[in-house]
Amino acid sequence: MGAMAVNAARRAQGWTTAVLRQVTSFALSLVFTFIGLTAVTFFIGRLTKIDPVLAVVGDKASKEVYDNAYIALGLDRPLIVQYGLYLKRVLTGDLGISVLTSQPVITDLLRVFPATFELATIAIVIGVLVGVPAGVLAGARKGRLPDHIVRVGGLFGYSVPVFWLGLVGLFVFYGKLGWVSGTGRLDVFYEDIVTPRTGIILLDSALEGEWDIFWNAFSHLILPAAILGYYSLAYIARMTRSFMIDQLAQEYVITARVKGRSFWGAVWLHAFPNIMVPLITVIGLSYASLLEGAVLTETVFAWPGLGLYITRALFNSDMNAVMGGTILIGAVFITINLFCDFLYRIFDPRLKSA
Numbered sequence: 001m002g003a004m005a006v007n008a009a010r011r012a013q014g015w016t017t018a019v020l021r022q023v024t025s026f027a028l029s030l031v032f033t034f035i036g037l038t039a040v041t042f043f044i045g046r047l048t049k050i051d052p053v054l055a056v057v058g059d060k061a062s063k064e065v066y067d068n069a070y071i072a073l074g075l076d077r078p079l080i081v082q083y084g085l086y087l088k089r090v091l092t093g094d095l096g097i098s099v100l101t102s103q104p105v106i107t108d109l110l111r112v113f114p115a116t117f118e119l120a121t122i123a124i125v126i127g128v129l130v131g132v133p134a135g136v137l138a139g140a141r142k143g144r145l146p147d148h149i150v151r152v153g154g155l156f157g158y159s160v161p162v163f164w165l166g167l168v169g170l171f172v173f174y175g176k177l178g179w180v181s182g183t184g185r186l187d188v189f190y191e192d193i194v195t196p197r198t199g200i201i202l203l204d205s206a207l208e209g210e211w212d213i214f215w216n217a218f219s220h221l222i223l224p225a226a227i228l229g230y231y232s233l234a235y236i237a238r239m240t241r242s243f244m245i246d247q248l249a250q251e252y253v254i255t256a257r258v259k260g261r262s263f264w265g266a267v268w269l270h271a272f273p274n275i276m277v278p279l280i281t282v283i284g285l286s287y288a289s290l291l292e293g294a295v296l297t298e299t300v301f302a303w304p305g306l307g308l309y310i311t312r313a314l315f316n317s318d319m320n321a322v323m324g325g326t327i328l329i330g331a332v333f334i335t336i337n338l339f340c341d342f343l344y345r346i347f348d349p350r351l352k353s354a
Contacts, residue, residue, distance in 0.1 A: 030334070030338075033334055034330075034331075034334070035087070037327060037330040037331075037334075038083075038086070038087055038090055038327060039083065041323050041326045041327055041330070042082075042083050042086050042087075042323065043079075043083070045319050045322070045323045046079065046082070048319070051317075052073060052075070052319050052320075053066055053069050053070050053073060053075065054066075054317070090327065093106055094106070095109070095320060095323070095324035095327070096320030096323075096324065097320060098313070098318055098320055098321045099316060099317070099318040099320065099321070100312060100313055100316045100318045100321060101321075105320050105321050105324035105325075106324065108309065108321065108324075109306070109309075109324055109325065109328055110199070111199065112304055112305055112306050112308070112309040113199070113305070113306050113328065114196075114198060114199025114200050115185060115199065115201075115303060115304050115305040115306075116290075116291060116294075116298070116303075116305030116306040116307065117199075117200065117291065118200045118201065118202060118221065119221065119224060119225055119228065119290075119294070119297075119298075119303060119305060120228070120287065120290035120291045120294070122221060122222075122225035122229070123224075123225045123226075123228035123229040123232055123290055123294075124229070124232055124283070124286060124287045124290060125229070126225065126226060126229025126230075126232070126233060127229045127230075127231075127232030127233040127235075127236050127283075127286060128233075128236060128283055130229070130233045130237075131232065131233030131234070131235075131236030131237040131240065132236060132237070132240050132279070134150045134153075134233070134237040134240075135150065135236065135237040135238065135239065135240025135241040135243075135244060136240055136241075136244050136267065136268075136272065137150065138150035138151065138237065138240075138241040138244075139240065139241040139242070139243070139244025139245045139248065140244060140248065140263075140264075140267050142241075142245055147241070150237055150241065151238075151241075153234065153237075154234040154235075154237055154238045156234075157230055157231050157233070157234025157235075158234060158235075161296075162227065162228075162231060162294075162296045162297055162300075163296045163297075163299070163300050165227055165230075166223075166224065166227055166296070166297055166300035166301060167300060169223050169226075169227055170182065170183070170223070170300070170301075173223055174223070180219050180220070180222055180223045181216065181219040181220045182220070183220075183300075183301050183302035183303075184220060184301070184302050184303070184304075185201055185217060185220055185221070185303065185304060186201065186213065186216055186217055186220060187216055187220075190212070190213050190216050190217075193210065193213060194208055194210055194213055195208065201213070201217040202214060202217055202218060202221070205217060223301070224294075224297050224298075224300075224301045224303060227297060228290055228294055228297055232286045232287075232290065235282070235286055236279075236282055236283060236286060239278075239279070239282045240275065240279060240282075243275035243278055243279060244267070244271060244272070244275060247271040247272075247274050247275055248266075248267070248271050250271075250274075252270060253266050253270055253271055256269075256270050273347070276347040277344055277347055280340050280343050280344065280347065281340060284336045284337065284339070284340040285336075287336060288332055288333045288336045288337075291306075291329075291332045291336075292306070292307075292329040292332060292333075294307050295307035295308070295310070295311050298311075299311060306325060306328065306329075309321065309325060310322060310325040310326075313325065
Protein backbone atom coordinates (compact mmCIF):
# COMPACT_ATOMS: atom_id res chain seq x y z
CA MET A 1 0.00 0.00 0.00
CA GLY A 2 2.89 2.33 0.81
CA ALA A 3 4.49 1.82 -2.62
CA MET A 4 1.16 2.39 -4.35
CA ALA A 5 0.64 5.63 -2.42
CA VAL A 6 4.13 6.81 -3.36
CA ASN A 7 3.54 6.01 -7.03
CA ALA A 8 0.18 7.80 -6.95
CA ALA A 9 1.79 10.83 -5.33
CA ARG A 10 4.54 10.86 -7.97
CA ARG A 11 2.00 10.64 -10.78
CA ALA A 12 -0.02 13.48 -9.24
CA GLN A 13 3.12 15.56 -8.86
CA GLY A 14 4.13 14.85 -12.46
CA TRP A 15 0.67 15.78 -13.71
CA THR A 16 0.75 19.03 -11.69
CA THR A 17 4.19 19.89 -13.05
CA ALA A 18 3.04 19.23 -16.62
CA VAL A 19 -0.04 21.42 -16.15
CA LEU A 20 2.02 24.24 -14.64
CA ARG A 21 4.49 23.99 -17.50
CA GLN A 22 1.70 24.22 -20.05
CA VAL A 23 0.05 27.15 -18.26
CA THR A 24 3.36 29.00 -18.01
CA SER A 25 4.12 28.37 -21.67
CA PHE A 26 0.64 29.52 -22.63
CA ALA A 27 0.91 32.71 -20.54
CA LEU A 28 4.34 33.61 -21.93
CA SER A 29 3.17 32.95 -25.47
CA LEU A 30 0.14 35.16 -24.90
CA VAL A 31 2.23 38.00 -23.42
CA PHE A 32 4.86 37.99 -26.17
CA THR A 33 2.23 37.72 -28.90
CA PHE A 34 0.35 40.69 -27.48
CA ILE A 35 3.51 42.77 -27.14
CA GLY A 36 4.50 41.92 -30.70
CA LEU A 37 1.03 42.81 -31.95
CA THR A 38 0.97 46.20 -30.23
CA ALA A 39 4.56 46.95 -31.30
CA VAL A 40 3.90 46.22 -34.96
CA THR A 41 0.66 48.20 -34.88
CA PHE A 42 2.29 51.17 -33.16
CA PHE A 43 5.41 51.44 -35.32
CA ILE A 44 3.53 50.95 -38.58
CA GLY A 45 1.16 53.69 -37.45
CA ARG A 46 4.12 55.98 -36.78
CA LEU A 47 5.76 55.19 -40.13
CA THR A 48 2.72 56.20 -42.17
CA LYS A 49 2.67 59.60 -43.82
CA ILE A 50 -0.45 60.58 -41.89
CA ASP A 51 0.31 63.34 -39.38
CA PRO A 52 -1.55 62.53 -36.13
CA VAL A 53 -1.31 66.17 -35.04
CA LEU A 54 -3.08 67.46 -38.17
CA ALA A 55 -5.74 64.80 -37.68
CA VAL A 56 -6.47 66.39 -34.30
CA VAL A 57 -6.03 70.14 -34.86
CA GLY A 58 -6.81 70.36 -38.58
CA ASP A 59 -4.66 71.71 -41.40
CA LYS A 60 -5.62 75.35 -40.69
CA ALA A 61 -4.29 75.43 -37.13
CA SER A 62 -1.56 77.92 -36.19
CA LYS A 63 2.01 76.80 -35.52
CA GLU A 64 1.56 77.45 -31.82
CA VAL A 65 -1.51 75.25 -31.63
CA TYR A 66 0.28 72.60 -33.70
CA ASP A 67 3.35 72.64 -31.42
CA ASN A 68 1.25 72.43 -28.27
CA ALA A 69 -0.68 69.46 -29.65
CA TYR A 70 2.60 67.85 -30.76
CA ILE A 71 3.93 67.99 -27.21
CA ALA A 72 0.59 66.99 -25.65
CA LEU A 73 0.53 63.86 -27.78
CA GLY A 74 4.05 62.98 -26.62
CA LEU A 75 5.47 63.05 -30.14
CA ASP A 76 8.52 65.00 -28.97
CA ARG A 77 9.75 61.99 -27.00
CA PRO A 78 11.89 59.09 -28.32
CA LEU A 79 9.92 56.51 -30.28
CA ILE A 80 10.56 53.71 -27.80
CA VAL A 81 9.26 55.92 -24.97
CA GLN A 82 6.17 56.71 -27.03
CA TYR A 83 5.59 52.97 -27.50
CA GLY A 84 5.97 52.34 -23.77
CA LEU A 85 3.37 54.99 -22.97
CA TYR A 86 1.09 53.61 -25.70
CA LEU A 87 1.40 50.05 -24.34
CA LYS A 88 0.59 51.30 -20.84
CA ARG A 89 -2.56 53.03 -22.12
CA VAL A 90 -3.62 49.96 -24.10
CA LEU A 91 -3.26 47.71 -21.04
CA THR A 92 -5.62 50.02 -19.16
CA GLY A 93 -8.16 49.95 -22.01
CA ASP A 94 -7.30 53.42 -23.29
CA LEU A 95 -7.04 53.31 -27.09
CA GLY A 96 -7.31 57.04 -27.49
CA ILE A 97 -10.07 59.29 -28.81
CA SER A 98 -11.47 58.84 -32.30
CA VAL A 99 -11.16 61.96 -34.42
CA LEU A 100 -14.12 60.83 -36.50
CA THR A 101 -16.62 60.25 -33.67
CA SER A 102 -15.01 62.27 -30.83
CA GLN A 103 -15.56 59.25 -28.58
CA PRO A 104 -13.11 56.82 -26.96
CA VAL A 105 -12.03 54.22 -29.52
CA ILE A 106 -12.83 51.42 -27.06
CA THR A 107 -16.43 52.71 -26.91
CA ASP A 108 -16.66 52.70 -30.69
CA LEU A 109 -15.24 49.19 -30.93
CA LEU A 110 -17.70 47.87 -28.36
CA ARG A 111 -20.46 49.42 -30.45
CA VAL A 112 -19.43 48.16 -33.91
CA PHE A 113 -17.88 44.76 -33.18
CA PRO A 114 -21.13 43.00 -32.16
CA ALA A 115 -22.54 43.76 -35.63
CA THR A 116 -19.54 42.09 -37.26
CA PHE A 117 -19.68 39.21 -34.76
CA GLU A 118 -23.34 38.61 -35.58
CA LEU A 119 -22.73 38.70 -39.33
CA ALA A 120 -19.58 36.55 -39.21
CA THR A 121 -21.11 33.94 -36.90
CA ILE A 122 -24.13 33.36 -39.13
CA ALA A 123 -21.81 33.27 -42.16
CA ILE A 124 -19.45 30.67 -40.66
CA VAL A 125 -22.40 28.51 -39.57
CA ILE A 126 -23.59 28.51 -43.18
CA GLY A 127 -20.05 27.80 -44.38
CA VAL A 128 -19.56 24.84 -42.03
CA LEU A 129 -23.02 23.28 -42.38
CA VAL A 130 -22.80 23.33 -46.18
CA GLY A 131 -19.06 23.34 -46.86
CA VAL A 132 -18.03 20.34 -44.74
CA PRO A 133 -20.63 17.85 -46.10
CA ALA A 134 -20.01 19.16 -49.62
CA GLY A 135 -16.27 18.66 -49.23
CA VAL A 136 -16.72 15.16 -47.81
CA LEU A 137 -19.05 14.26 -50.68
CA ALA A 138 -16.65 15.66 -53.27
CA GLY A 139 -13.70 13.81 -51.76
CA ALA A 140 -15.61 10.55 -51.50
CA ARG A 141 -16.84 10.86 -55.10
CA LYS A 142 -13.64 12.17 -56.63
CA GLY A 143 -13.94 12.67 -60.39
CA ARG A 144 -17.71 12.16 -60.43
CA LEU A 145 -20.60 14.58 -60.81
CA PRO A 146 -20.83 15.65 -57.12
CA ASP A 147 -17.11 16.40 -57.15
CA HIS A 148 -17.40 18.49 -60.32
CA ILE A 149 -20.35 20.46 -58.89
CA VAL A 150 -18.49 21.27 -55.66
CA ARG A 151 -15.30 22.24 -57.51
CA VAL A 152 -17.13 24.51 -59.96
CA GLY A 153 -19.11 26.09 -57.14
CA GLY A 154 -15.90 26.65 -55.19
CA LEU A 155 -14.15 28.13 -58.23
CA PHE A 156 -17.04 30.53 -58.71
CA GLY A 157 -16.76 31.53 -55.06
CA TYR A 158 -13.06 32.35 -55.42
CA SER A 159 -13.42 34.19 -58.72
CA VAL A 160 -16.43 36.48 -58.33
CA PRO A 161 -15.73 39.79 -56.54
CA VAL A 162 -17.71 39.97 -53.31
CA PHE A 163 -18.90 43.54 -53.94
CA TRP A 164 -20.30 42.50 -57.33
CA LEU A 165 -22.10 39.51 -55.83
CA GLY A 166 -23.45 41.76 -53.09
CA LEU A 167 -24.80 44.30 -55.56
CA VAL A 168 -26.36 41.58 -57.70
CA GLY A 169 -27.89 39.99 -54.61
CA LEU A 170 -29.42 43.32 -53.56
CA PHE A 171 -30.76 43.93 -57.06
CA VAL A 172 -32.32 40.47 -57.42
CA PHE A 173 -33.48 39.47 -53.94
CA TYR A 174 -34.30 42.95 -52.61
CA GLY A 175 -35.01 45.09 -55.64
CA LYS A 176 -36.80 42.59 -57.88
CA LEU A 177 -38.11 39.74 -55.72
CA GLY A 178 -38.47 41.56 -52.39
CA TRP A 179 -37.47 38.44 -50.47
CA VAL A 180 -35.07 40.26 -48.15
CA SER A 181 -34.66 43.75 -46.73
CA GLY A 182 -32.13 46.25 -48.02
CA THR A 183 -29.01 47.74 -46.50
CA GLY A 184 -28.32 48.36 -42.81
CA ARG A 185 -29.25 46.23 -39.80
CA LEU A 186 -32.84 47.43 -39.33
CA ASP A 187 -35.51 49.50 -41.05
CA VAL A 188 -35.44 53.09 -39.81
CA PHE A 189 -38.69 52.91 -37.84
CA TYR A 190 -37.37 49.91 -35.85
CA GLU A 191 -34.18 51.61 -34.69
CA ASP A 192 -33.59 52.54 -31.02
CA ILE A 193 -36.56 50.47 -29.80
CA VAL A 194 -34.61 47.50 -28.44
CA THR A 195 -32.16 48.12 -25.60
CA PRO A 196 -28.67 47.09 -26.85
CA ARG A 197 -27.75 44.68 -24.05
CA THR A 198 -25.28 42.66 -26.11
CA GLY A 199 -25.22 44.66 -29.34
CA ILE A 200 -26.37 41.54 -31.22
CA ILE A 201 -29.72 42.67 -32.54
CA LEU A 202 -31.17 39.17 -33.04
CA LEU A 203 -30.38 38.23 -29.46
CA ASP A 204 -31.46 41.55 -27.94
CA SER A 205 -34.79 41.61 -29.78
CA ALA A 206 -35.49 37.98 -28.81
CA LEU A 207 -34.73 38.70 -25.14
CA GLU A 208 -37.23 41.56 -25.15
CA GLY A 209 -39.84 39.59 -27.09
CA GLU A 210 -39.79 42.07 -30.00
CA TRP A 211 -40.34 39.48 -32.69
CA ASP A 212 -41.21 42.00 -35.41
CA ILE A 213 -37.80 43.56 -34.89
CA PHE A 214 -36.18 40.11 -34.76
CA TRP A 215 -37.55 39.11 -38.16
CA ASN A 216 -36.78 42.50 -39.65
CA ALA A 217 -33.17 42.20 -38.44
CA PHE A 218 -33.00 38.64 -39.79
CA SER A 219 -34.30 39.85 -43.15
CA HIS A 220 -31.48 42.42 -43.27
CA LEU A 221 -28.88 39.91 -42.12
CA ILE A 222 -29.56 36.87 -44.25
CA LEU A 223 -28.31 38.18 -47.61
CA PRO A 224 -24.88 39.53 -46.50
CA ALA A 225 -24.45 36.49 -44.23
CA ALA A 226 -25.29 34.14 -47.11
CA ILE A 227 -22.78 35.87 -49.39
CA LEU A 228 -20.01 35.71 -46.78
CA GLY A 229 -21.07 32.15 -45.94
CA TYR A 230 -20.75 31.21 -49.61
CA TYR A 231 -17.18 32.48 -49.74
CA SER A 232 -16.25 30.66 -46.55
CA LEU A 233 -17.95 27.43 -47.61
CA ALA A 234 -16.08 27.50 -50.92
CA TYR A 235 -12.78 27.51 -49.01
CA ILE A 236 -13.93 25.03 -46.38
CA ALA A 237 -15.33 22.62 -49.00
CA ARG A 238 -12.11 22.72 -51.04
CA MET A 239 -9.92 22.00 -48.03
CA THR A 240 -12.27 19.30 -46.70
CA ARG A 241 -12.21 17.61 -50.11
CA SER A 242 -8.41 17.64 -50.13
CA PHE A 243 -8.17 16.22 -46.59
CA MET A 244 -10.76 13.54 -47.35
CA ILE A 245 -9.05 12.37 -50.56
CA ASP A 246 -5.79 11.98 -48.65
CA GLN A 247 -7.39 9.98 -45.81
CA LEU A 248 -9.45 7.71 -48.05
CA ALA A 249 -6.22 6.54 -49.68
CA GLN A 250 -4.79 5.39 -46.33
CA GLU A 251 -4.45 1.72 -45.45
CA TYR A 252 -6.68 1.87 -42.37
CA VAL A 253 -9.66 2.84 -44.55
CA ILE A 254 -8.96 -0.01 -46.95
CA THR A 255 -8.65 -2.38 -43.99
CA ALA A 256 -12.00 -1.19 -42.62
CA ARG A 257 -13.63 -1.88 -45.99
CA VAL A 258 -12.07 -5.37 -46.15
CA LYS A 259 -13.48 -6.11 -42.68
CA GLY A 260 -16.99 -5.36 -43.91
CA ARG A 261 -17.42 -1.66 -43.16
CA SER A 262 -19.66 0.06 -45.72
CA PHE A 263 -18.16 2.78 -47.90
CA TRP A 264 -19.97 5.65 -46.16
CA GLY A 265 -19.30 4.05 -42.80
CA ALA A 266 -15.58 4.14 -43.60
CA VAL A 267 -15.91 7.74 -44.74
CA TRP A 268 -17.71 9.10 -41.68
CA LEU A 269 -16.52 6.75 -38.92
CA HIS A 270 -12.87 6.31 -39.94
CA ALA A 271 -11.68 8.98 -42.39
CA PHE A 272 -13.68 11.97 -41.16
CA PRO A 273 -12.48 11.87 -37.51
CA ASN A 274 -8.90 11.96 -38.80
CA ILE A 275 -9.42 15.20 -40.72
CA MET A 276 -10.93 17.01 -37.74
CA VAL A 277 -7.68 18.62 -36.55
CA PRO A 278 -6.69 20.26 -39.86
CA LEU A 279 -10.34 21.06 -40.50
CA ILE A 280 -10.55 22.92 -37.17
CA THR A 281 -7.63 25.08 -38.32
CA VAL A 282 -9.35 25.84 -41.62
CA ILE A 283 -12.64 26.75 -39.96
CA GLY A 284 -10.89 28.82 -37.29
CA LEU A 285 -8.91 30.84 -39.82
CA SER A 286 -12.01 31.34 -41.95
CA TYR A 287 -14.00 32.56 -38.95
CA ALA A 288 -11.19 34.87 -37.86
CA SER A 289 -11.01 36.41 -41.33
CA LEU A 290 -14.75 37.09 -41.17
CA LEU A 291 -14.48 38.59 -37.70
CA GLU A 292 -11.70 40.94 -38.73
CA GLY A 293 -14.28 42.82 -40.71
CA ALA A 294 -15.59 41.93 -44.15
CA VAL A 295 -14.83 45.39 -45.50
CA LEU A 296 -16.38 45.14 -48.96
CA THR A 297 -19.49 43.31 -47.76
CA GLU A 298 -20.07 45.75 -44.91
CA THR A 299 -19.56 48.67 -47.31
CA VAL A 300 -22.01 47.35 -49.92
CA PHE A 301 -24.66 46.56 -47.31
CA ALA A 302 -23.95 49.63 -45.14
CA TRP A 303 -23.42 47.18 -42.29
CA PRO A 304 -22.21 49.15 -39.24
CA GLY A 305 -19.48 46.75 -38.25
CA LEU A 306 -15.73 46.71 -37.65
CA GLY A 307 -14.73 46.63 -41.32
CA LEU A 308 -16.78 49.69 -42.21
CA TYR A 309 -15.53 51.49 -39.08
CA ILE A 310 -11.84 50.92 -39.92
CA THR A 311 -12.41 51.89 -43.57
CA ARG A 312 -13.98 55.20 -42.61
CA ALA A 313 -11.21 55.79 -40.07
CA LEU A 314 -8.56 55.30 -42.76
CA PHE A 315 -10.28 57.73 -45.13
CA ASN A 316 -10.40 60.32 -42.33
CA SER A 317 -6.81 59.77 -41.11
CA ASP A 318 -8.15 58.62 -37.74
CA MET A 319 -5.09 56.64 -36.64
CA ASN A 320 -6.31 55.99 -33.10
CA ALA A 321 -9.34 54.21 -34.51
CA VAL A 322 -7.27 52.33 -37.10
CA MET A 323 -4.71 51.16 -34.52
CA GLY A 324 -7.44 50.24 -32.03
CA GLY A 325 -9.29 48.23 -34.66
CA THR A 326 -6.06 46.51 -35.68
CA ILE A 327 -5.36 45.49 -32.08
CA LEU A 328 -8.88 44.11 -31.81
CA ILE A 329 -8.38 42.10 -34.99
CA GLY A 330 -5.12 40.70 -33.61
CA ALA A 331 -6.83 39.83 -30.33
CA VAL A 332 -9.53 38.00 -32.29
CA PHE A 333 -6.93 35.90 -34.11
CA ILE A 334 -5.11 35.12 -30.86
CA THR A 335 -8.35 34.08 -29.15
CA ILE A 336 -9.46 31.85 -32.00
CA ASN A 337 -6.03 30.22 -32.25
CA LEU A 338 -6.13 29.44 -28.54
CA PHE A 339 -9.63 28.02 -28.86
CA CYS A 340 -8.51 25.87 -31.80
CA ASP A 341 -5.61 24.61 -29.67
CA PHE A 342 -8.15 23.62 -27.01
CA LEU A 343 -10.23 21.78 -29.61
CA TYR A 344 -7.13 19.95 -30.88
CA ARG A 345 -6.80 18.31 -27.47
CA ILE A 346 -10.39 17.12 -27.66
CA PHE A 347 -10.37 15.71 -31.18
CA ASP A 348 -6.76 14.52 -31.46
CA PRO A 349 -6.22 11.49 -29.20
CA ARG A 350 -2.44 11.89 -29.50
CA LEU A 351 -2.64 15.18 -27.56
CA LYS A 352 -5.00 14.06 -24.82
CA SER A 353 -2.21 12.49 -22.86
CA ALA A 354 0.28 15.28 -23.67
